[in-house]
Every structure is written in C-alpha cells, then in structure tokens.
Amino acid sequence: MKKCVVLGSGIQGLSAAYYLSEAGHQVTIIDPHKEYQGASWVNAGYLTPSHIITIANPKTLANGIKWMFRSDSPFYMKPRWEIDFIRWLWEFYRSATPEKVGNAIGPIEAINLLSKQCYEKIHQELTIGTFQLDQRGLLMLYKTTAAEKSETAVALRAQSDGLGVSFLDRHQLEKIQPGINKEVKGAIHYTCDAHTTPPEIMRLLTQHLKNKGVSWVHDPLDRWEVNQDRITAIHTTTNTYKADYFVVAAGVWSKDLLKRAGIHLSLEAGKGYSMDVHRPHPIKYPAILMEPKCAITPMEGWARFAGTMELSGNNHRIRPERVKAIASAVSAYYDNFELNTSEMEQARCGLRPVSPDGLPLIGPTEKYPNLMVATGHAMMGWSLGPGTGKLIQQCIDQEPTSIDLTPFNPNRTFY
Numbered sequence: 001m002k003k004c005v006v007l008g009s010g011i012q013g014l015s016a017a018y019y020l021s022e023a024g025h026q027v028t029i030i031d032p033h034k035e036y037q038g039a040s041w042v043n044a045g046y047l048t049p050s051h052i053i054t055i056a057n058p059k060t061l062a063n064g065i066k067w068m069f070r071s072d073s074p075f076y077m078k079p080r081w082e083i084d085f086i087r088w089l090w091e092f093y094r095s096a097t098p099e100k101v102g103n104a105i106g107p108i109e110a111i112n113l114l115s116k117q118c119y120e121k122i123h124q125e126l127t128i129g130t131f132q133l134d135q136r137g138l139l140m141l142y143k144t145t146a147a148e149k150s151e152t153a154v155a156l157r158a159q160s161d162g163l164g165v166s167f168l169d170r171h172q173l174e175k176i177q178p179g180i181n182k183e184v185k186g187a188i189h190y191t192c193d194a195h196t197t198p199p200e201i202m203r204l205l206t207q208h209l210k211n212k213g214v215s216w217v218h219d220p221l222d223r224w225e226v227n228q229d230r231i232t233a234i235h236t237t238t239n240t241y242k243a244d245y246f247v248v249a250a251g252v253w254s255k256d257l258l259k260r261a262g263i264h265l266s267l268e269a270g271k272g273y274s275m276d277v278h279r280p281h282p283i284k285y286p287a288i289l290m291e292p293k294c295a296i297t298p299m300e301g302w303a304r305f306a307g308t309m310e311l312s313g314n315n316h317r318i319r320p321e322r323v324k325a326i327a328s329a330v331s332a333y334y335d336n337f338e339l340n341t342s343e344m345e346q347a348r349c350g351l352r353p354v355s356p357d358g359l360p361l362i363g364p365t366e367k368y369p370n371l372m373v374a375t376g377h378a379m380m381g382w383s384l385g386p387g388t389g390k391l392i393q394q395c396i397d398q399e400p401t402s403i404d405l406t407p408f409n410p411n412r413t414f415y
C-alpha cells in the first residue's frame with residue numbers, strides 16, 4: 001500500500017483518488033475550497049469520443065482573431081500583458097497546425113474511449129450508486145452550409161475510425177427533436193457520444209470516497225518538502241502530509257502549485273458559463289448549436305445551457321453580455337422557448353484548464369518522478385476524468401498504461 005496525496009477534488013482529482021483507493025492505496029485529498037462548484041460541477045456533462053479535433057486548430061485561430069475582442073462572441077480574449085499568457089498564446093499558435101491536429105486525433109480517440117469505458121464500468125457495477133449515463137448521442141445542429149461542411153468532414157473522419165455517426169436532414173431531425181427553429185437545416189448525430197449529470201456524479205463520487213476512508217483536508221498548500229529528486233511531504237498552513245506519491249489535479253490552479261515546486265506548466269483558464277432550467281423544456285436530445293457554439297443537455301429532470309470560451313485570466317467574474325449571448329442563441333434554435341431573467345441571473349461559470357495544444361497533461365514530472373500531473377483537459381475534462389484517474393493509478397503502480405501516454409507527457413514542449 002502506498003500513501004498518496006491528491007491535490008484538487010474536481011473530476012480529475014476524484015477520479016485519481018477513486019482508482020488509487022480501488023487499488024488499495026491510502027489516499028488523502030487536499031482542496032482548500034470546501035464547496036467549490038467550478039468546471040466539474042457546471043459543465044455540460046457530455047462524454048464525447050466524437051470530439052476528435054483539439055481546440056488548438058487553424059479554425060479556432062481564424063475565428064479567434066475575428067471574435068476575440070467582441071465580448072459577446074463564442075470566443076473572447078481579454079488582452080493581458082503577462083509573460084506567461086503571451087508565451088501560452090505563442091505555444092497555442094505553434095500547436096494549431098493541420099499536421100499537429102491530425103497527429104492528435106488518434107491519441108484523443110484512445111483516451112476518450114478509455115474514459116467512456118471507465119464511466120460505463122462504474123455505472124454498470126454501481127460502485128458509487130446509480131447515476132444518469134444516457135447513450136442517446138449528441139446532435140450538432142447547423143444553420144449554415146459552412147458549418148455543415150466543416151462538421152461533415154470531422155464526422156466522416158470519426159466514422160472511418162469506427163465511431164457511430166449519422167447524418168440527419170431537417171425532416172429526420174424534427175422526428176427526434178421537435179420544436180427546432182426553421183432555419184436549422186439539419187444535424188450530425190454522433191451516436192457514439194453519451195451524457196451525464198455532473199453534480200450527481202460529483203456528489204456520489206465524493207460520498208463514495210469518504211465512505212472508503214479517503215481523508216479530506218481543506219487547508220491550502222504552504223510548501224513542498226523535497227529530498228533530492230523526490231517530494232517527501234506537503235506542508236499546508238496547519239499540518240504536514242508525508243506521502244510516497246503526490247498528484248496535482250487542481251485544474252487551472254495546478255500551474256501555481258507546480259510553480260512552487262519549480263516546475264513550469266503552460267496552462268490558461270478558459271472560462272465557460274452555464275445556466276440550469278428546472279421547469280418544462282423542449283430539450284429531448286443533447287445538442288451543440290454549431291454557429292454560436294452553445295451546448296444544451298437534458299439532465300436528470302432538468303436542462304443545462306452552456307457555452308463560451310473566455311480567456312480573461314483566472315477569475316470567476318460573470319460577464320452579463322456573455323450570458324445573454326447564450327440565452328439569445330437558445331431562443332434562435334428552439335421555437336417558443338427562452339431562458340428567463342432569474343435563470344440568467346443564476347448563471348455560473350467554471351474555468352477549463354487549457355494546455356497550449358489542447359491535449360491533457362498526464363503523468364510524472366521530469367523533475368520529481370513521484371509528483372504526478374493530471375490536468376490541461378480543456379473542453380474534454382469531464383469526458384476524460386475517469387480515464388485520466390485510471391492512467392494516474394497505473395503510473396503510480398508502475399503498470400503498463402491502458403494507452404500510450406507519450407502525447408500527454410506533461411514535460412512536453414509546444415514548438
């Protein structure tokens with residue numbers, strides 16, 4: 001049995017703790033936020049093997065430049081003269097080439113499928129209790145020919161890799177999702193995808209780990225204790241925790257935690273917003289509204305409306321114009337349905353940890369091999385949580401990993 005300390009209790013931290021504790025290790029979770037309701041709580045709940053294109057791609061660059069200073073656009077960047085941010089932007093730019101995007105497809109598919117299997121196993125075996133895991137897939141709704149064309153290219157590639165896809169014209173779409181605005185021309189239906197209700201799983205996982213004897217500490221990190229090439233302990237403001245392995249899974253805060261160990265991690269916060277509707281709604285199928293880039297999910301008894309990618313630093317400031325942009329997009333795609341003022345006032349946000357190439361950072365650090373990293377999952381962090389947790393456990397137990405971890409090496413450079 002090894003002693004393991006996991007920093008962070010978002011989906012990555014909880015998943016690492018889950019698999020480490022299943023493997024018989026003694027686990028302590030450190031998270032200074034008792035009731036943090038961030039990215040892992042407010043996300044759209046999609047499990048998306050279909051998302052085979054990383055966010056760092058030529059299209060994001062082109063749209064980003066067009067949109068970046070418009071604060072109500074799907075992608076917004078607040079200019080900041082911070083050296084780490086400028087470096088990250090440069091690394092993002094260098095990663096967004098067709099060749100690198102193409103090379104990333106295989107690794108993304110592999111980790112997505114692994115993680116989906118992990119969710120399915122946990123769901124089937126009822127280890128943490130019963131939760132929603134709905135396999136009806138994901139609709140990509142489009143109004144323009146340009147959006148149809150670009151998603152069709154992705155869908156054909158996904159299909160040729162064996163992922164379930166079907167192409168729906170307007171008539172076929174209306175049969176499964178009535179009440180769609182007449183301008184919507186059709187949809188690509190990724191039948192390979194699934195969806196869940198994130199707060200439900202977060203609560204069940206937390207309770208399960210507590211029942212299994214995982215300890216929870218709410219003090220912030222003060223300093224790392226090092227002996228040669230190993231981290232030996234972590235000092236919080238009130239206590240010291242010695243361990244054999246340490247896992248940094250603190251989302252966007254991972255960068256700061258690693259900096260204190262003298263390790264640079266290139267990571268930016270990609271803020272996203274979501275609003276919940278607890279009243280009758282027309283949403284039958286999870287859907288991404290392609291032009292405004294919003295995500296709609298029918299959760300267990302309610303619906304969630306999410307969207308936007310905002311690079312404005314590590315803060316939780318809600319920008320009303322971005323909330324309104326999501327609400328307007330919803331009423332432009334669904335007839336006779338609008339988000340009301342109270343739902344908009346209760347909008348919440350979460351910070352996606354975005355690496356420069358959009359691929360996660362998973363595995364041991366070069367400087368301290370017993371210090372593991374599990375972050376950088378950007379738009380796919382919910383999908384990839386359990387898969388990442390499993391991979392971390394395999395690294396710690398020095399077992400062969402379920403997939404090749406080279407593309408996710410946290411020590412990689414981006415140019």
Ligand SMILES: Cc1cc2nc3c(=O)[nH]c(=O)nc-3n(C[C@H](O)[C@H](O)[C@H](O)COP(=O)(O)OP(=O)(O)OC[C@H]3O[C@@H](n4cnc5c(N)ncnc54)[C@H](O)[C@@H]3O)c2cc1C
Nearest residue numbers: 008010011012040043044045046250251272380381382383
């Ligand atoms: C609106 C929105 C919609 C999304 N939709 C989807 C989706 O449909 N599918 C999908 O796959 N992904 C989606 N994502 C992305 C996904 O939610 C994130 O990638 C994922 O939740 C990140 O998980 P995490 O555990 O890395 O970080 P977080 O959930 O941010 O958790 C980090 C944890 O670290 C803790 N922490 C902070 N400081 C410290 C410290 N000093 N020491 C220890 N711990 C600390 C925090 O309190 C927090 O609990 C979405 C994100 C957003 C915002």
